[in-house]
Amino acid sequence: MTTSRILVVEDSPDARALLVETLQGEGHDVTTAADGLAARRALAPETRPAPDLVVLDLMLPHVDGSLLLAEIRAAGPLPVLVLSAKDAVYTKVDMLRLGADDYVTKPFNLSELTARIEALLRRAAPHASAPTVLVHGPLELDPQTARVHLDGAEVSLTATEYRLLTVLVERPGQVFSRPRLYEAVWEEPFVGDDAAVKTHVSNLRAKLREAARALDPVETVWGLGYRLREL
Incomplete structure (x- = not known):
């Protein structure tokens, strides 16, 4: 421990x-x-x-x-x-x-x-085996420092928002349902309350939109979930 x-x-x-x-x-x-x-x-x-x-x-x-x-x-x-x-x-x-x-x-x-x-x-906690930087177009995530930059500007995220974005960036274009996102980020079984996922994703998207000046890197796939769009 x-x-x-x-x-x-x-x-x-x-x-x-x-x-x-x-x-x-x-x-x-x-x-x-x-x-x-x-x-x-x-x-x-x-x-x-x-x-x-x-x-x-x-x-x-x-x-x-x-x-x-x-x-x-x-x-x-x-x-x-x-x-x-x-x-x-x-x-x-x-x-x-x-x-x-x-x-x-x-x-x-x-x-x-x-x-x-x-x-x-x-x-x-930073993962020692993680690559130095995760890159998706103009979006960069540094797993060692938990810092995020979009178009060169730093985006201040909470630990949970950072983990959400990491999951999406590691599999760009892949659709994640709310239950799947919950289990990947919270590391516990989904029990049917998706308010936490919706709220954290909403907060994350607002911060990314502000940094990207209107472009929303996270896309809603209606009836299925979310995915990271091409940037």
């Missing part, structure tokens, strides 16, 4: 202690923040070592978790798993559109939580 640095941002002392105990028991190096301001300090560029993943409660004192998530997303592809109460105003789609890579609702099942964290860490 590989040790990863995880930042837990949670204002409830009991929930925070439970998360720390569980994640440390899985072999991870865990730091905590009890409010949004403390989380900002922990995520500041000058703070080292930087976390490999953030577990983020949305309901935080001082700085709202949704604002903090937007700031994390603006800074780079750091994986974020959001914690949200079942009666919160945010829906699952809202959380994904805010930039979360995954989410767990409270009260959470510890086995599910740790499984989702491990899956996120696997997806975010």
